[in-house]
Amino acid sequence: MSVDECKKYSVLMSVYKKENPAHLQQAVESIQAQTIPTDNFVLVCDGPLTQELDAVIAEKQQEMGNCFHVVRLPQNKGLGNALNYGIHFCTNELVARMDSDDVAYPNRCEKQLSLFNVHPEVSICSGTVEEFTADIQVVDAKRMLPETDAEIRVFAKKRNPFNHPCVMYKKSAVEAVGSYQDFYLLEDYYLWLRMLMAGYQGYNLQEPLLHMRAGADMYLRRSGWAYAKSQMKLFGFMRDNGFITEGQYTISCLIRSGAALAPNWLRKLAFEKVLRG
Numbered sequence: 704m705s706v707d708e709c710k711k712y713s714v715l716m717s718v719y720k721k722e723n724p725a726h727l728q729q730a731v732e733s734i735q736a737q738t739i740p741t742d743n744f745v746l747v748c749d750g751p752l753t754q755e756l757d758a759v760i761a762e763k764q765q766e767m768g769n770c771f772h773v774v775r776l777p778q779n780k781g782l783g784n785a786l787n788y789g790i791h792f793c794t795n796e797l798v799a800r801m802d803s804d805d806v807a808y809p810n811r812c813e814k815q816l817s818l819f820n821v822h823p824e825v826s827i828c829s830g831t832v833e834e835f836t837a838d839i840q841v842v843d844a845k846r847m848l849p850e851t852d853a854e855i856r857v858f859a860k861k862r863n864p865f866n867h868p869c870v871m872y873k874k875s876a877v878e879a880v881g882s883y884q885d886f887y888l889l890e891d892y893y894l895w896l897r898m899l900m901a902g903y904q905g906y907n908l909q910e911p912l913l914h915m916r917a918g919a920d921m922y923l924r925r926s927g928w929a930y931a932k933s934q935m936k937l938f939g940f941m942r943d944n945g946f947i948t949e950g951q952y953t954i955s956c957l958i959r960s961g962a963a964l965a966p967n968w969l970r971k972l973a974f975e976k977v978l979r980g
Contacts (some may be wrong), residue, residue, distance in 0.1 A: 713793035747789035750779030783890030830908035
């Protein structure tokens, strides 16, 4: 990548009709407040939205002009399909992912751009996320991840090695492995595995980059037989491609299935006390 490419980035966000308009506004404004601004913000509207959400989008289009590129899908297709479509409208090599209800630190993108400038061999970078429920100043939990590529590869055998809501990656690397593909609630994990297996390197900054809106609903989404089967399918993919052993596959499936089928209060407690820093 050239020096100029390391100073520019696109932002890729998807929103659907159930999003809270105030949360969307806060998320977009956290990108507007970045110490290094983007020149290409791609917002994918995943199906028809409410009037309130459309009003927020119209306001931001007036404020940001041509920088704010709104793409509308006629039907809701899910996050993976929406991002897979939206990435084609990202004009820069570096793409920063952002969810429509989270709040980025003002220097989030500056720190990630600096990482890519110092380590051009890296193709995907995320950092620590701080989970909150109502008050952004009250941190419920943190998700800290291993730093180096070697550590990330070991970690990826058991758990998702990147925080998707604050990841920045090279568009060319993502497209080279087929971009986002349909995989129930695990589209990002599946993408990272394919990138790592293809030899692309990762890195995780050891500092907070994002305030992530959590709460009981987030843990409820990670429950049920459908989610358990999706996880077993993902670990089966790892096993079939030699990324993990048969024994590792069996253990992971047992642990993941147990977590997916546990009561929501117990799963929430496990995430906050065991799986989060």
